[in-house]
Amino acid sequence: MSPRRLFAMAFKESLQIxxxxxxxxxxLLMPLMQMVLLGYGVSLDIKHVPLCVYDEERSDASRAxxxxxxxxxxxxxxxxxxxxxxxxxxxxRGECIGAxxxxxxxxxxxxxxxxxxxxxxxxxxxTNTATIAIGYAKGVIALASADFAARWGAxxxxxAPRVGTIDLEPRVWxxxxxxSRNFIIPGVVAVxxxxxxxxxxxxxxxxxxERGTMEELISTPVKxxxxxxxxxxxxxxxxxxxxxxxxxxxxxxxDVPFRGSIATLGLTTGLFTLVVLGIGYLLSVxxxxxxxxxxxxxxxxxxxxxxxxxxxxxxxxxxxxxxxxTLFVYARYYVTILRAVFLKGSSLGDLLLPxxxxxxTAAAIVWVAARSFRKRLD
Amino acid sequence: MSANPVAAFGLTKRFGSFTAVEALDLQIGKGEIVxxxxxxxxxxxxxxRMLCGLLRPSAGRAEVAGFDVARQSEAVRAHxxxxxxxFSLYGDLTGRENLRFFAGIYRVPRREIxxxxxxxxxxxxxxxxEEALVKTLAGGWKQRLALGCAIxxxxxxxxxxxxxxxxxxxxxxxxxxxxxxxxxEGATILVSTHAMDEAEYCNRVALIDAGRLVAIGSPGELRxxxxxxxxxxxxxxxxxxxxxxxxxLPEVIEAAIFADKLHVLxxxxxxxxxxPAILAGRQISAKAPRAxxxxxxxxxxxxxxxxxxxxxxx
Numbered sequence: 173m174s175p176r177r178l179f180a181m182a183f184k185e186s187l188q189i190x191x192x193x194x195x196x197x198x199x200l201l202m203p204l205m206q207m208v209l210l211g212y213g214v215s216l217d218i219k220h221v222p223l224c225v226y227d228e229e230r231s232d233a234s235r236a237x238x239x240x241x242x243x244x245x246x247x248x249x250x251x252x253x254x255x256x257x258x259x260x261x262x263x264x265r266g267e268c269i270g271a272x273x274x275x276x277x278x279x280x281x282x283x284x285x286x287x288x289x290x291x292x293x294x295x296x297x298x299t300n301t302a303t304i305a306i307g308y309a310k311g312v313i314a315l316a317s318a319d320f321a322a323r324w325g326a327x328x329x330x331x332a333p334r335v336g337t338i339d340l341e342p343r344v345w346x347x348x349x350x351x352s353r354n355f356i357i358p359g360v361v362a363v364x365x366x367x368x369x370x371x372x373x374x375x376x377x378x379x380x381x382e383r384g385t386m387e388e389l390i391s392t393p394v395k396x397x398x399x400x401x402x403x404x405x406x407x408x409x410x411x412x413x414x415x416x417x418x419x420x421x422x423x424x425x426x427d428v429p430f431r432g433s434i435a436t437l438g439l440t441t442g443l444f445t446l447v448v449l450g451i452g453y454l455l456s457v458x459x460x461x462x463x464x465x466x467x468x469x470x471x472x473x474x475x476x477x478x479x480x481x482x483x484x485x486x487x488x489x490x491x492x493x494x495x496x497x498t499l500f501v502y503a504r505y506y507v508t509i510l511r512a513v514f515l516k517g518s519s520l521g522d523l524l525l526p527x528x529x530x531x532x533t534a535a536a537i538v539w540v541a542a543r544s545f546r547k548r549l550d
Numbered sequence: 551m552s553a554n555p556v557a558a559f560g561l562t563k564r565f566g567s568f569t570a571v572e573a574l575d576l577q578i579g580k581g582e583i584v585x586x587x588x589x590x591x592x593x594x595x596x597x598x599r600m601l602c603g604l605l606r607p608s609a610g611r612a613e614v615a616g617f618d619v620a621r622q623s624e625a626v627r628a629h630x631x632x633x634x635x636x637f638s639l640y641g642d643l644t645g646r647e648n649l650r651f652f653a654g655i656y657r658v659p660r661r662e663i664x665x666x667x668x669x670x671x672x673x674x675x676x677x678x679x680e681e682a683l684v685k686t687l688a689g690g691w692k693q694r695l696a697l698g699c700a701i702x703x704x705x706x707x708x709x710x711x712x713x714x715x716x717x718x719x720x721x722x723x724x725x726x727x728x729x730x731x732x733x734x735e736g737a738t739i740l741v742s743t744h745a746m747d748e749a750e751y752c753n754r755v756a757l758i759d760a761g762r763l764v765a766i767g768s769p770g771e772l773r774x775x776x777x778x779x780x781x782x783x784x785x786x787x788x789x790x791x792x793x794x795x796x797x798x799l800p801e802v803i804e805a806a807i808f809a810d811k812l813h814v815l816x817x818x819x820x821x822x823x824x825x826p827a828i829l830a831g832r833q834i835s836a837k838a839p840r841a842x843x844x845x846x847x848x849x850x851x852x853x854x855x856x857x858x859x860x861x862x863x864x
Contacts, residue, residue: 391632547604547623548605
């Protein structure tokens with residue numbers, strides 16, 4: 173390999189990128205746009221579930237229960253309703269996710285027996301949200317019950333419960349606020365890098381075939397490896413720039429805690445960038461048409477990184493067969509690494525396995541891409 | 551190994567069942583300019599691409615600068631300059647940037663880069679425009695610049711595939727002057743073209759049709775040797791009807807339209823002066839035929855038609 177040819181190749185490619193507004197826009201504006209869209213658009217947190225209330229009784233006790241729902245922060249008052257029918261209509265129209273009905277004899281039954289039923293109906297078209305809302309409702313009711321039991325006991329001269337109680341005191345690690353943004357944003361960085369990276373290089377060889385410059389290039393003594401490395405070098409710089417932009421905005425704009433080492437982050441980001449650039453390059457070499465190569469690059473990066481990388485949909489929850497497929501989805505390793513470095517502050521040693529997987533992928537793709545480039549027309 | 555810089559032996563290229571080039575033999579000596587002439591699709595580009603190591607021969611072999619084009623294609627590439635049929639410099643780079651790129655790719659010695667790039671710019675007549683993007687240049691400049699890029703490393707062998715197509719006549723003339731200068735310095739050059747008049751600029755001409763080498767020789771040799779009869783120019787009207795009438799006559803070997811007249815090749819002992827009378831009988835007016843010296847195009851037309859009639863008999 174000749175450093176001079178490598179430099180000539182890289183310099184020429186840089187000039188072409190600089191003079192091509194389209195590739196510059198893909199390189200610099202797409203990450204910004206996607207960071208805003210995905211960073212703000214994707215949130216798995218369910219807060220302020222809209223709640224309708226049909227309080228048939230309107231007593232102090234029933235009003236106290238409604239207040240404890242709204243004061244929890246998990247629910248927000250959507251509408252106060254006056255009939256059974258209105259409950260149904262409100263759910264049908266999607267005015268609320270949950271509706272609580274407090275029966276007309278609520279406080280009387282509660283006072284006399286110590287137990288009283290309250291009905292809650294949930295819209296389960298979005299099962300995830302409904303399940304979580306039901307959990308929230310149970311929590312609210314449990315708190316209200318304990319409160320009531322204590323007061324009821326005091327009124328009836330029972331100073332303390334006769335049976336012991338076990339209190340669970342949960343501590344949440346790594347993402348103390350249980351903020352799903354902290355979980356999502358590092359993955360978003362991987363998704364953006366994969367999309368942009370493969371797009372950039374998918375055009376680089378096919379463009380030369382389409383414009384006819386490739387025939388001249390392959391009639392020179394330039395080597396396949398020099399063409400590849402020379403073409404990838406400027407895109408690698410752009411990829412790292414994009415990565416830095418995304419990672420910095422994750423920390424300083426989206427306030428995701430960063431606890432790991434910058435070196436670990438740098439090394440793994442470099443590997444991942446190499447993988448996605450290599451995929452784009454490989455497609456460009458094989459397909460020889462700009463449109464075809466960029467479409468397939470989009471398909472090959474978009475689907476696996478958004479669906480199978482675990483950036484939003486947990487891999488643990490997937491069926492075994494799909495889980496096995498994700499082992500070949502290079503993005504999952506980078507998502508794992510990013511999350512661990514950001515939230516857990518994991519070191520290189522902790523991440524040996526995913527890093528090796530990423531490195532092996534990078535080596536394999538670069539090797540195949542270098543071998544795919546043929547200096548022949550047939 | 552052949553002493554000639556370009557030597558092909560039974561060079562053949564098939565694409566599926568289609569034979570693009572069939573058993574082509576060609577020897578080009580050092581400093582010689584050979585014109586590769588034939589219609590589009592005759593196999594000129596395919597032959598040149600095989601000689602550049604870009605296509606693998608289906609059969610036969612070829613040596614360029616002493617290296618086998620199939621087995622030593624990288625060594626071949628280091629010793630050739632190639633201009634492909636399609637303009638193939640980077641349009642979004644300036645002339646100087648293109649030259650610098652190819653100088654890097656060919657690893658032109660560093661201390662010579664400046665001088666060789668200046669030479670290429672002067673040769674292309676690009677002074678004052680060397681910082682303009684190549685896509686904004688007119689055809690003649692582009693072609694000369696492409697030639698400049700192809701010779702930066704002073705290759706002993708040059709393959710130029712229709713370098714003058716789409717270039718205005720004056721620029722064409724100038725381009726051929728450059729080619730002659732390069733040959734004068736010892737470069738061996740194979741130039742393809744489908745413009746017959748350009749054949750006159752070559753030391754030797756190789757006529758190729760339907761993948762076969764039909765004839766090869768100096769323009770003078772070809773003109774003198776190949777005609778089987780005597781050639782006459784005939785002014786007549788209407789041309790189409792006259793052509794049809796003449797082709798049906800037994801003494802006419804070949805007739806073809808050249809501009810506003812016909813060229814008629816007659817058997818040696820035929821009476822040319824009888825032609826106007828024969829045509830008059832078919833309501834075609836004709837002046838007296840005039841014996842002319844054949845052009846290369848006449849030779850080519852005749853060679854191709856002879857081959858076709860032979861094929862027809864087989």
